[in-house]
Amino acid sequence: MTLAGSTHRTIEQTIADELGIKLTQVRAAVQLLDNGSTVPFIARYRKEATDGLTDVQLRALEERLRYLRELEERREAIVRTLHERALLTDELGEALVAATTKNELEALYAPHKTKRKTLAFLAREAGMESLVEDLLEVPFASAYDIAQAYVEPELADAEPGTVEHVVAHADNALEGARAILLEAASTDVALATTLHQRFIRRGVVTARLVPGQEVAGAKFSDYFEFSEEIRRIPSHRVLALLRAEKEGAVKINIDVDVLPPAKSKLTGAAREAAEILAEEYDRERSWYERTVAESLGIGAQVLNMVSDEERVVGWLTKTVRLAWRQRLLPRLAGQVRTDLFEQGQKDAIGVFASNLRDLLLAAPAGEHPTLGLDPGLRTGVKVAVVDGTGQVLETCAIYPHVPRNQWEDALARLEDLVKRYGVQLIAIGNGTASRETDRLAADLLKRLTSAGVSGVQKVTVSEAGASVYSASELASVELPDLDVSLRGAVSIARRLQDPLAELVKIDPQSIGVGQYQHDVSPAALGRALDAVIEDCVNAVGVLVNSASPALLARVAGFNRTIAENIVAYRNENGPFASRQDLLNVPRLGPKAFEQAAGFVRIIGGTEPLDASGVHPEAYPVARAILADAGASVGAVDEAALAQLNPAHYVTDTLGLPTITDIFAELAKPGRDPRPVFKTAQFAEGIESISDLAPGMILEGTVSNVAAFGAFIDIGVHQDGLVHVSQMSRSFVSDPHTVVKSGEVVRVRVVEVDPKRKRISLSLMLEDKPAPARKRR
Template identity: 60%
Template sequence: MTSASTVLHQIESALTGELGVELSSVRAVIELLDSGATVPFIARYRKEKTGGLSDVQLRLLQDRLGYLRELEDRRSSILQLLTERGVLEPSLKASVLAASTKNELESLYAPYKVARRTKAQIALEAGLEPLVDDLLEVPLADLHDIAAAYIHPAEKGAPDDTAVPDTETALAGARAILHEYAVYDHELMDELREKLWNTGVITSKVVPSHRTVLAQETSKFSDYYDFSERIRKIPSHRLMALMRAEKSGEVKVTVDVAEVPGPKTGLKGEALARHQNLTEGYETARASFESAVAFALGIPVQILNTVSDDERVLGWLAATVRSAWRQKVLPRLAADLRTQLTERAEKDAAAVFASNLRDLLLAAPAGNRTVLGLDPGLRTGVKIAVVSPTGAVLDTAVIYPHAPQNRWDEALDQLETMVREFKVELLSIGNGTASRDTDRLAGDLLKRLAQQGNDGVQKVTVSEAGASVYSASALATEELPDMDVSLRGAVSIARRLQDPLAELVKIDPQSIGVGQYQHDIPGNILAKSLDATVEDCVNAVGVWVNSASPALLSHVAGINATTSEAIVKFREENGAFSTRQDLLKVPRLGPKAFEQAAGFIRIADGSEPLDASGVHPEAYDLARAIVHDAGGMQGSSVSAEKLAQLKPEDYVSERFGLPTVRDIFAELERPGRDPRPDFQTAEFTPGVETIDDVAVGMILEGTVSNVAAFGAFVDIGVHQDGLVHISQMSTGYVDDPHKIVRSGDVVKVRVTEVNAQRGRIALSLLLEEKPAKPKHVRGNHSSARTNASKPGGARKGSGVAHRRR
């Protein structure tokens, strides 16, 4: 077996090649990760060692490192198992060693891990392998004459099922052996898997129970009732939609060499011609795969095109090749490719969710302002909570302005009283049921206030996703123990306007609702991706330790849930932390955790001014020297003008390289800088409150609520987000919608289509309609794929594959 050092070297080389990173950087990152360092810490404070890799690059490297280590462990296990079973031929071993994905490994191992006795194994025990050789040698002979020589009872002591009572049993056993030869021929399977990936299609057809006009008009999956696309071209989001449509029971999804033609009964004209073309194309494509199977089994390819009766070996061999392809090879290859497609789609969907979550967490905070949160409702009323600039709850109430009670004026009076009493600056309105009605109420309130000389209050609609989850959580019970569950949502809606990051970390990321098919992604994959995103966002902003909640502190590098609770408890018992060094007094927070966390912890008005910055304590002496040379007092801030007169290069040492020195300069220029954008709000168009109010051609303002691989969803205030398809984002080509918009962006859009029955609104970022492009014939372009993207290893050599296992 391969030594540990050799495996590590192989992994390092693979990472270097895949990520385009220097080998020295890869080795440094692996060493740091293995020592317990966190990605935020490495990205921020170990740039010299990593070559300045970003947190995104480090996350990718960390994920690939884990995957490759698991891959090598599995490879070692499979080699050991194949060796113990005595089936590890040189060619199989070479394929196992060359496999670059877990899916490839499992595909190679799959034929050998069957626990039960297969039909082929029983036939081999019955001594029918020589019959296979005889049949291959005399293709023109009478079939049953050849098979008759192998009729015999079960040998003494052998299982009863090894008896061969007639020629039909003998021939069935011989066919099972040939089927197994094909499936066990890993070179053949690799070749056909590659070919099916490049030329095959994935299709979906509506099941009979949904073949109605009503179903096609109302189902959200009707686009997939008759769908076909090349396997290698289908985008991840479409694959996920296809799988969901199949799961719903409305369609059947298949993977095949080409689109399978349906019944031609009743077809005429163009429909019949299309059916004939499909039939010809399918038969031609299938024939090429069956020819490869025949060649690998040592059967003359010509027999597939020979007309022969069933009594001759020739016809039997042709039928055996076709059944091997249809019953054994194609189903296994289709399962392999579906697994590969699904894994890729899940990975892409998790990445989209993580990107949207990052945008949401790093959305512009309104800051320290008094906010009145409104959690809209009809029958149950609108829940209200006023929170102070520090997030403390000042007052709560429930008003009933909407049907069935319709106490509009009374609600306005109560809102006005609360705004005046607590000097409210912002109204935060949840975007759920009755949101637009509540927004209209808020609008009337602002008009009333403006008439009285108070025009400084603004209203903002925010996403209330996850607010109900928070309200019923143990954390909410601990934070707001004496408050009714229904009112806690209003508190969350108010606080998330003040600081989205600090509030949203209290909610399970999967409940925030900014994902693409997040419910179809395995929980462990999604959780890992989202937890990493939350950690990166929290550490990018930094945390004020004397006011942060345990939920927020738990995402600081080096700090877990237990440690965060200990920090808060220590703070409550001993008062506010005056320096970062005081963290070492917290039980269970040792030197390693302090090293990882200290740079991301902020302390305002403490005894050490640098504790309010992103400068790590390990570099305080250097920072003080820079401050001194800039004419400042020890540890104090300095003017940007004086700092600009110094050269970072002059402070480089063996311990601190130029990237770290430049970071220190940036921090001293603007201590504790917040990377988040400035706060802005969208203005919904008056009178556009439901989908029925939306008309084609309207120019509306809205907030990007979600970004997917195929476009972006925009909240225009009608309870049904509109979709800006990727093709409507720019006059040029767009490969990634995230390059155009981010969740939380305020945008102007043009309505291009409205389908109230299906609840769909199509929007465009192009406020003027694009001119139609001239039609042209699409060329048949192809491009080579890298080995990393291949579904199976390429077949080496062109000789006949071995028939024996």
């Protein structure tokens, strides 16, 4: 049996159906990807080929293409193995072809994985299938007497693990017959499908406290006594449960219903409740056992008869229960557990990617001289002044807080730096001593105002990942003469000026905008986050004459080696005069140039179009448009452009979508898609969780968005949570549709729990009860 003939068509059609796009679009995108084109390049400069697929659609297509191709490779390998071992039945083959996930494929293959000769195999070789038929026909006979007819006494000393041993004793023959039935139940594809469908629909995930872990696992107390239906449990809760189990706080069980507690030590209402649970559990389990019995040709009524194993009826009952409880239930539970984890992983990665995108595309403060403050108490506040391009002008450390309390000396030093370098922005890290340092900056602004210096603004900046950058190889290359402790202040200042340019230098998993990031596949998470960074960098564009190697490496078509070669060439030969000069860089060939050229910018070079997002391949058309508009790059009258018809400039290689993009670029060359810079103003006197009270209206910055809500930094060193139910008076299915990471919002304090360090917030500033729902 082979599947190769229709594999590619099936994959492409599957992707088209899943994404709701045309098959022709999928085929064009797959061809471009296979030929080495990047997603940003295809999305921006090959719209005609894909009929306008967006970068989001292309990323989803790329990920599904990878997964489905891996799935097909694994399917082919399994089919080949089963065929070689003569185990591939028509029913199993059809099920393998129909499998849509790797987990489903492996579940079908699992019963056939072993290469050793199983007891069922030996029993069939010994003719025990006839014994099975005999046992099924006479349920009230003696099982031992029936089996005795198959025994060969002369083989009583046969070696275990041989065909002869199966027929050496009646007990052995019965054991072999049972193995045949157990294997039949385990390999019945139709039975597995029926059981799985009901298990998904009615099964339950439970968690119970591991004795003695009450204190160590206190943060998981919500799951000490927990149960929820498989079909209803949300992804973030699955990952929380798995983490709680990994840390030894709880034991997870996936079963047909809530497993009842032992009743021996229970009395009164607790015992009655346990008995009810036991009845419900037995009722649900009996359905599965009846279904297993029927699949084996055993009358379901057999399970209701009380008998020991001496009679066939008792032997059959035990066989059915062994098949369900020891073979099928564990496999089903394992399959569901894997499915739940994979869905949880997918959702968690999606949330992380969305948050990272919002953070990277946050509004830049711009090219202003900036003072970076990395707060600290005993170790002091680290200070760095950078110019508008991020070059370090001066660094130092001040000690305004305990234990030194050199407040006035610190103010004098900062005032001197601001005046001397014309500082316009003060970036304050949000770590330890942030609010104390914010007060210091507030006093500094008062002193500056008194001295006639105005226009200086203080901003609290997330310092997540700054310490990782400080100790990195990249930081040691960029700032070789600075102490590690001072590099963090530089990073804080630069990330206020341009979050994207600075954050790309840091491992995205260190930025702190994901949840359960250590519980998911590092490879899958890395692919998703790398894709987000690449898309964000290319959406904004990169100034090739000033960009760091870390930023250049994220340009479509470039890699780390090319980025380093660009910087080395730039340092040796001076600024690039045109995009075309990039072809002189070692290892930067025509393909890399094609992919990258439209995303790099050169300001003030020999070719004015190099400052725009117009690709060099479209320069002749762009020049024709400018000529007809009577304009030049950067000095285009939009009214004149509006008089021109983009359709008149369509060529054999450049369609209307690309021409329309060229018109937009010429109107605003190199436009930045990021929003206007805005900061949150923290409330005076609200510096710790103990200062909060229900009803307070505060301003804060969204630090993280999860599937269940959003975390808000309100300046008290502990983010508050706006649960999804507190985001709107109407239903919210996805918090990302309401808020984004980095966004400034106003919130109402709902509840404060200092002991557990939990702050509940609401975006609904007026405390009005939700309207009562009508009963159905």
